[in-house]
Amino acid sequence: MNNGDGKRLNGEAEEEDEDDLDGEGREAWERTYTDERSWESLQEDESGLLCPVDDKILHHAQYRRRLRSLSSTTTASRIQKGLIRYLYIVIDLSKAAAEMDFKPSRMAVVAKHVEAFVREFFDQNPLSQISLVTIKDGVAHCLTDLGGSPESHVKALMGKLESSGDSSLQNALDLVHGYLTQIPSYGHREVLILYSALSTCDPGDIMHTIQKCKNAKIRCSVIGLSAEIFICKHICQETGGLYSIALDESHFKELILEHAPPPPAIAEFAIASLIKMGFPQRAAENVISICVCHKEAKGGGYTCPRCKARVCELPAECRICGLTLVSSPHLARSYHHLFPIMPFEDVAPTQHKLPKTCFGCQQSLLSSGSRTTLSVTCPKCRRCFCFDCDIYIHESLHNCPGCESLRHSKSVNTAEA
Amino acid sequence: MASAPSKLYADDVSLLVVLLDTNPFFWSSSPLPFSKFISHVLAFLNTTLRLHQLNQVVVIATGYNCCDYIYDSSSATNQSSGTGMMPAFCSNLLEKLDKFVTRDEQLEKGGQEGGIASSLLSGSLSMALCYIQRIFRSGPLHPHPRILCLHGSPDGPEQYVAIMNAIFSAQRSMVPIDSCYIGAQNSAFLQQASYITGGVYLKPQILDGLFQYLSTVYATDLHSRGSLQLPKSVGVDFRASCFCHKRTIDMGYICSVCLSIFCMHHKKCSTCGSVFGQAQSDVASTSNKRKTPDT
């Protein structure tokens, strides 16, 4: 790390320190006031009296701004959502991870951002899978199996946050290599190592392991939390991965989130293609059948639409006919990005025949006295909605209830699509 | 006065939002007449209201051309004191339902399409979710909401994306979508909706006993549901709709950029505009050297 970076880092660290001192120098009751900033929710009315801020209107204005900025950026970014990536996240929990140059400790910061990363990863790669591996006492250990559920990974990681012993890159790579060579061939194999230690304590020749990974087309990336190490750089160079060193917490967050979208090399290489996939039906719990993956007789599971073989989990490749099997709701989770609903418009105050209630939730639109601007209207179906519904519709529902309950607008919709 | 009712909102108070299918095309061909169906439903709604004095029932009609609220027990009770609960509540609902059906019919003249006669489930589902959000906003103590779809029309594949959006939103707010399907074939949409949100999907065998099905399976509040032996899932139909013809398919082609689903091979993705490379890129089978039988 060069001097300039070090200085910058120091400057920021001092700022943080100041904050800390501030917090410690005050009494507890003072601190609660500082944290809540209760004075900010007050404003003066016309006669100079203090009154609470009308946060409903404020909140709504904020949301409108966000919506507008969002709708201008979404068209620019086009990522390949259909790439199927198998990512092993290796977390170094050697004694170096307990160091406190990151507050409160390196591993706490790593865990916090891994959580955010896992969620972001599944948002951007709905068909991909993640597994967590930890290194502790020179031994690599698989914390969670490959899976598509962010909750189970996060839970497992939070339960195992203790550090001890040395770190071993070779053991970790050997373990991951063993698992990744078993995955279906259409998947992209990747390893992301979050490395705290400045050394590695290996049982054999790590160069041999790196070569093995290279041959297996495993892309290894490393984010270091201390300083640059030759062997890490070498791993990344050999396998086509990315090597970066985090300067501070926000930089670390930035670096780890860079790995959420598919790596540009793959994304460019993979030309847009149509992938043939099957949407298996889920069998009833009481219909017993032998699955092809474990050769066990059990109920539930999914039936391949082409050859009728039973598999236990999705996504998977049918072992009999080779069809890629996915759960269609998995794909559908990202469809609201494809068909966004238009931002609602303010209702012109001159408009006389306003409906009395919100079309969505039936809440009265006239309640708050003289101001009638408490409603918005959908530019397509011209139904009026309250502010709360406006936010809910655009942020979570992604359907306009008015447009959805009109058959004619629907036929217009399908003609466009 | 304000604090009194909030104390009473225990675990067993429910808000039941019923989506009533009024599609005339379905009911004209149904073995169970609409009037009989309504009498079963009214008896069931009355049971639900009587199970707890704070229970709330909202009925939304799912029509062929539009959807609308036809009953809300929280706003209706004030007007109907005196003549006794039962007839007032029924006449209230029936009157609104009658108006709705007439309006739905009047709207019909404009568009006429042959074949599929699905009703606007995506519309009524979206409205129900908006209403439930309002209940969530009303304060930390509120009745526990659930949605019951009393549906008979076949799925409208053109509503696929909208219905999936609604299902995911319900799942995020932990609102179960129960469904009682009285049509001939099982509904893939409702099976998925109930499976994903943790609701109950049921297709009654004997339609004359509809009230029994409704009262034994759907009347209990969510808290007590855990101790019941509810009907087990008979499987879930996870088929999707293709974006090109709105056909329901169990196998299809997926655009690797935007995940749009197509039933046949296209040169260009109609959703995101990507131009596809090779003709048939069955990634799995080519790299596996295991040739698929039907390619």
Ligand SMILES: [Zn+2]
């Ligand atoms: Zn199995």
Ligand SMILES: [Zn+2]
């Ligand atoms: Zn198969």
Ligand SMILES: [Zn+2]
């Ligand atoms: Zn509203």
Ligand SMILES: [Zn+2]
């Ligand atoms: Zn609209």
Ligand SMILES: [Zn+2]
């Ligand atoms: Zn098609």
Ligand SMILES: [Zn+2]
């Ligand atoms: Zn596309």
